Amino acid sequence: MRRIKLTLDYIGTAYSGWQRQPDRDTIQKRVEDALFSLTGERAAVVASGRTDAGVHALGQVAHFDTNADIPVKNFMTGLNHFLPPDIRILKAEKAASDFHARFSAHEKTYCYCIYESKFDRAIFLNRAVRVSERLDVKAMRSASFAFKGEHDFTSFMSTGSDTVSAVRNVKDVRVVRHSGLVKIFVTANGFLYNMVRLMAGVLVRAGQGKIDGEGVEKLIALKNKHAVREVMPAEGLYLVSVKY
Amino acid sequence: MRRIKLTLDYIGTAYSGWQRQPDRDTIQKRVEDALFSLTGERAAVVASGRTDAGVHALGQVAHFDTNADIPVKNFMTGLNHFLPPDIRILKAEKAASDFHARFSAHEKTYCYCIYESKFDRAIFLNRAVRVSERLDVKAMRSASFAFKGEHDFTSFMSTGSDTVSAVRNVKDVRVVRHSGLVKIFVTANGFLYNMVRLMAGVLVRAGQGKIDGEGVEKLIALKNKHAVREVMPAEGLYLVSVKY
Numbered sequence: 001m002r003r004i005k006l007t008l009d010y011i012g013t014a015y016s017g018w019q020r021q022p023d024r025d026t027i028q029k030r031v032e033d034a035l036f037s038l039t040g041e042r043a044a045v046v047a048s049g050r051t052d053a054g055v056h057a058l059g060q061v062a063h064f065d066t067n068a069d070i071p072v073k074n075f076m077t078g079l080n081h082f083l084p085p086d087i088r089i090l091k092a093e094k095a096a097s098d099f100h101a102r103f104s105a106h107e108k109t110y111c112y113c114i115y116e117s118k119f120d121r122a123i124f125l126n127r128a129v130r131v132s133e134r135l136d137v138k139a140m141r142s143a144s145f146a147f148k149g150e151h152d153f154t155s156f157m158s159t160g161s162d163t164v165s166a167v168r169n170v171k172d173v174r175v176v177r178h179s180g181l182v183k184i185f186v187t188a189n190g191f192l193y194n195m196v197r198l199m200a201g202v203l204v205r206a207g208q209g210k211i212d213g214e215g216v217e218k219l220i221a222l223k224n225k226h227a228v229r230e231v232m233p234a235e236g237l238y239l240v241s242v243k244y
Numbered sequence: 245m246r247r248i249k250l251t252l253d254y255i256g257t258a259y260s261g262w263q264r265q266p267d268r269d270t271i272q273k274r275v276e277d278a279l280f281s282l283t284g285e286r287a288a289v290v291a292s293g294r295t296d297a298g299v300h301a302l303g304q305v306a307h308f309d310t311n312a313d314i315p316v317k318n319f320m321t322g323l324n325h326f327l328p329p330d331i332r333i334l335k336a337e338k339a340a341s342d343f344h345a346r347f348s349a350h351e352k353t354y355c356y357c358i359y360e361s362k363f364d365r366a367i368f369l370n371r372a373v374r375v376s377e378r379l380d381v382k383a384m385r386s387a388s389f390a391f392k393g394e395h396d397f398t399s400f401m402s403t404g405s406d407t408v409s410a411v412r413n414v415k416d417v418r419v420v421r422h423s424g425l426v427k428i429f430v431t432a433n434g435f436l437y438n439m440v441r442l443m444a445g446v447l448v449r450a451g452q453g454k455i456d457g458e459g460v461e462k463l464i465a466l467k468n469k470h471a472v473r474e475v476m477p478a479e480g481l482y483l484v485s486v487k488y
Contacts, residue, residue, distance in 0.1 A: 009366045058367055076363070088366040119320070122253045122332040123302055179423050 004075055005095035006031075006045070006062045010087040013126040013235070017053040018060075027051070027087055031062065034082035038075070039068035048101045048108060048242040049191065054126070054234035058111075059090070059241040063101040099244070107171060108191060109240040112184040112200040112232065128181055129236035135207030137177050140184070143206035144173040146216035147186075147199060155219050155227035156199055157192035166192055166223070175203065182207070185240070194231055201230025248319055249339035250275075250289070250306045254331040257370040257479070261297040262304075271295070271331060275306065278326035282319070283312035292345045292352060292486040293435065298370070298478035302355075303334070303485040307345040343488070351415060352435060353484040356428040356444040356476060372425055373480035379451030381421050384428070387450035388417040390460035391430075391443060399463050399471040400443055401436035410436055410467070419447065426451070429484070438475055445474025 008031070016024040020032065031045045047062040070078065075092035083089065098104075113128035115121065120130060147170045154166040172187040184200050202219065205211045211219075219227050252275070260268040264276065275289045291306040314322065319336035327333065342348075357372035359365065364374060391414045398410040416431040428444050446463065449455045455463075463471050 011366050011369060056367065080364070085364065085369050086366045088364050090363060090365065119334065120324070120329065120332050121334065122255050122330045123300065125255060125329050 001065050001067055001097075002072075003063055003065050003095045003097050003099055004072065005091075005093045005099060005101070006064075006075070006079075006089055007091040008060050008062065008087060008089045009058050010056060010060065011126075012051060012053065012055045012057070014084075014086060015053065017055065018047050018050040030083060030087055031079065034079045035064060035066075037082040038078040039066055039070065041066060041068060046101050048105050049239070051239055052234050052237075055237045055239065056127075056235075057239040060239055061101050061105070061242040061244075063095055063099060101242075104244050105190075105242050107187055107189050107243045109185060109187040109242075110191070110196045111238045111240050112186075112196055113236045113238065114182040114184070114200070114204065115180060116182065124181075126235045129233050131204055131207075133208060135182050135204065136209060137175055137182060137207065139209060139212070140175040140182075140203045140207040143211060143213045143216050144175055144184075144203055146213045146220065147173050151220050152223050153192055153195060153220065154223040154225055156195045156202075157225055158194035158198070158231065159225050163192055168192065168195070173199075196237060197232045197234070198228045198230065200232040200236070202228060204232070205230065245309050245311055245341075246316075247307055247309050247339045247341050247343055248316065249335075249337045249343060249345070250308075250319070250323075250333055251335040252304050252306065252331065252333045253302050254300060254304065255370075256295060256297065256299045256301070258328075258330060259297065261299065262291050262294040274327060274331055275323065278323045279308060279310075281326040282322045283310055283314065285310055285312060290345050292349050293483070295481075295483055296478050299481045299483065300371075300479075301483040304483055305345050305349070305486040305488075307339055307343060345486075348488050349434075349486050351431055351433050351487045353416075353429060353431040353486075354435070354440045355482045355484050356430075356440055357480045357482065358426040358428070358444070358448065358476075359424060360426065368425075370479045373477050375448055375451075377452060379426050379448065380453060381419055381426060381451065383453060383456070384419040384426075384447045384451040387455060387457045387460050388419055388428075388447060390457045390464065391417050395464050396467050397436055397439060397464065398467040398469055400439045400446075401469055402438035402442070402475065403469050407436055412436065412439070417443075440481060441476045441478070442472045442474065444476040444480070446472055448476070449474065 020028045043064045045064045076089045079089045115128045150169040169189045174185040264272045287308045289308045320333045359372045394413040413433045418429040
């Protein structure tokens with residue numbers, strides 16, 4: 001039995017998220033089905049985290065166990081042969097038997113992509129989310145400092161989370177204007193359900209001059225799941241990378 | 245009768261190009277159908293140029309004539325109501341009666357997008373074209389100077405063109421490395437069939453050290469439709485803007 005670590009990217013638009021669900025087309029289902037086609041084995045493919053419907057990944061990481069007699073590097077080309085082109089295995093490596101894509105992860109980075117336009121643009125369809133006004137990126141940056149460090153992020157968690165502790169360590173938040181987009185990068189040791197999309201909603205409000213760093217601190221201090229209402233849409237969210 | 249000028253963007257992936265064809269879903273068809281739904285009039289919508297199947301536009305320009313009693317600015321929201329989300333009208337303006345989207349155009353800018361990777365990446369599916377090796381962008385830039393100015397571009401025209409003269413004035417070629425992509429911007433007073441895709445193919449060869457500026461000059465001097473074989477795929481091409 002070998003444990004294999006996969007790095008993959010995908011466009012989440014066509015899928016009901018990562019996690020296998022009955023009667024739904026999901027990324028986990030596609031990868032597990034490809035693995036079955038390749039090896040004849042039904043194995044669970046465990047990801048670093050379950051991305052929601054419409055969320056994209058540039059560097060999702062997953063693992064599975066196999067008894068198949070296939071050279072490790074051939075898992076990449078083999079799985080890609082059976083996967084649709086909007087899901088691509090970028091790397092397949094042998095992992096230690098105790099490696100776990102979710103529990104071994106030290107930190108993850110997400111990116112939230114926004115474009116500023118009075119009207120929808122086809123070019124950003126399902127890839128970035130529109131705000132009507134020009135955002136004050138400096139104000140967003142300034143407000144984002146309040147997120148940094150270890151906090152109880154209950155206010156930045158959607159109801160439905162089954163997490164025991166809401167304490168997370170946000171190692172970095174970067175707001176950049178780039179290629180006509182405003183991009184918010186968040187790196188943390190872990191994320192709560194909808195955490196980045198709620199943070200992005202508050203930072204957009206900061207960019208509109210409606211809240212500052214002190215206001216964000218107060219929201220965090222509330223530790224209230226209903227404190228923040230601005231859940232930004234899924235299609236602007238990208239899982240960038242996972243560190244082990 | 246008023247003449248209306250439209251600026252629109254689209255993702256060309258789902259369409260058989262701009263031009264209306266029997267039994268094909270094309271962008272022209274979609275815009276003309278939307279116009280019919282909005283005004284009840286069957287009018288021809290004329291674009292600055294016919295983009296091929298799979299080619300995208302950030303700022304295509306088109307015109308049509310109408311007798312409909314609709315305020316000009318309402319053509320944007322009205323047409324968008326009937327158009328699919330991968331085609332968006334960005335602007336609708338009243339134009340002079342002798343304005344012609346194709347014949348009045350002074351210059352157009354295209355962008356060709358390339359990513360460098362040994363393997364396909366989902367994130368760039370239908371949006372950029374893969375080359376296996378890292379490109380020498382300086383060498384591409386150096387070779388690109390040969391294209392600048394007025395030349396007979398017969399060597400950079402696919403057979404099937406019905407153009408009388410192949411003389412075009414290339415006003416600018418820029419090669420930039422940006423957001424993980426190598427982008428080639430070409431501005432000219434007009435383009436021949438497949439001209440940008442043929443130029444991009446030769447510039448990729450320059451980036452691989454296989455041809456230099458002198459080699460490009462020689463290709464141009466051949467004035468032979470069969471001189472260049474590297475037609476880069478449609479999905480990397482974007483019509484950026486049209487100037488009048």
